[in-house]
Amino acid sequence: MKFRIWAALGAVYLIWGSTYLAIRFAIETMPPFLMGGLRFLIAGAALFAMRRLIGDKPPSKTEWRSAGIVGLFLLTGGNGCVVFAEQWVPSSLTALLLATTPLWIVLIDWLRPGGHRPTGRALLGVLVGFGGVALLIGPGEIALGGRMELVGALVVVLGALLWAIGSLYGRGAALPSSPLLGTGMEMLVGGGGLLILGTVAGQWNQFDPAAFSTKSTAAFVYLIVFGAWIAYSAYVWLLKNAPTPLVATYAYVNPVVAIALGSVLAGEAITPRTVLAAAIILGAVVLTTSAPRPGDAARRATAPAKTTRP
Numbered sequence: 001m002k003f004r005i006w007a008a009l010g011a012v013y014l015i016w017g018s019t020y021l022a023i024r025f026a027i028e029t030m031p032p033f034l035m036g037g038l039r040f041l042i043a044g045a046a047l048f049a050m051r052r053l054i055g056d057k058p059p060s061k062t063e064w065r066s067a068g069i070v071g072l073f074l075l076t077g078g079n080g081c082v083v084f085a086e087q088w089v090p091s092s093l094t095a096l097l098l099a100t101t102p103l104w105i106v107l108i109d110w111l112r113p114g115g116h117r118p119t120g121r122a123l124l125g126v127l128v129g130f131g132g133v134a135l136l137i138g139p140g141e142i143a144l145g146g147r148m149e150l151v152g153a154l155v156v157v158l159g160a161l162l163w164a165i166g167s168l169y170g171r172g173a174a175l176p177s178s179p180l181l182g183t184g185m186e187m188l189v190g191g192g193g194l195l196i197l198g199t200v201a202g203q204w205n206q207f208d209p210a211a212f213s214t215k216s217t218a219a220f221v222y223l224i225v226f227g228a229w230i231a232y233s234a235y236v237w238l239l240k241n242a243p244t245p246l247v248a249t250y251a252y253v254n255p256v257v258a259i260a261l262g263s264v265l266a267g268e269a270i271t272p273r274t275v276l277a278a279a280i281i282l283g284a285v286v287l288t289t290s291a292p293r294p295g296d297a298a299r300r301a302t303a304p305a306k307t308t309r310p
Contacts, residue, residue, distance in 0.1 A: 017257025031203035037194030043228035044187025066173035067185035073166025075190025081159025095258030104164035129284030
């Protein structure tokens, strides 16, 4: 069992950490929103069909509504922000900025009606973490690369916020008992939302399969097969068979993997400032998510979300 746990955890570490770079490669020749939309529609349709053939009961209208809301926040909103921003922001920095999601979860759970006040340790982690974000995107790092780099960085932070909202909503929503069936439903709705964004943005005029590079096409297939199917299946299995604190470590490891791969495979620069900001942000996430929580509801608020990553 221990070998299976570490094998599954390794898949989540490496595959989800690599999806940021795969997105960057995919959108080099594919329109961002359309790429994301088609990715999730294909992955979601396959998951939904597989689970229904296995015997999962048809979802109710309430379950479709809940899954749709989660899909719109996480995939249309959160992932949409990522694919948009990676046109200008390096994949490694995108992963690092998205690592602030647990910090947003703590804040939102505190501010929402009936929420729970975080401990002093968790609040310290939130303050430190957003200080790291300010260091990362302030003058001298992304901002000096141009206005769109700064805009893109802020869009990623918005994506982390949307991801946090969707994750919190999903924990109390009426979703199917089968996590994979629910995920397929979320992907179908979220992917449809991304296609609508792409249509509004006029990206169909840029959609030319003949112009897709081999690298972009391979990255697109990788995002579906490995990112959406294999890694998520491993994650769902881990949630049932491994301690939650151990599973939660993916939030700390994924950005490190993304930074390493971005540097080695895409030549993304790793500056001393980036290293310092990474240490601050990831340290703050560890501090926040490992803080004692008063009650089961608060524990659910900072546990890893049962959702896909970019």
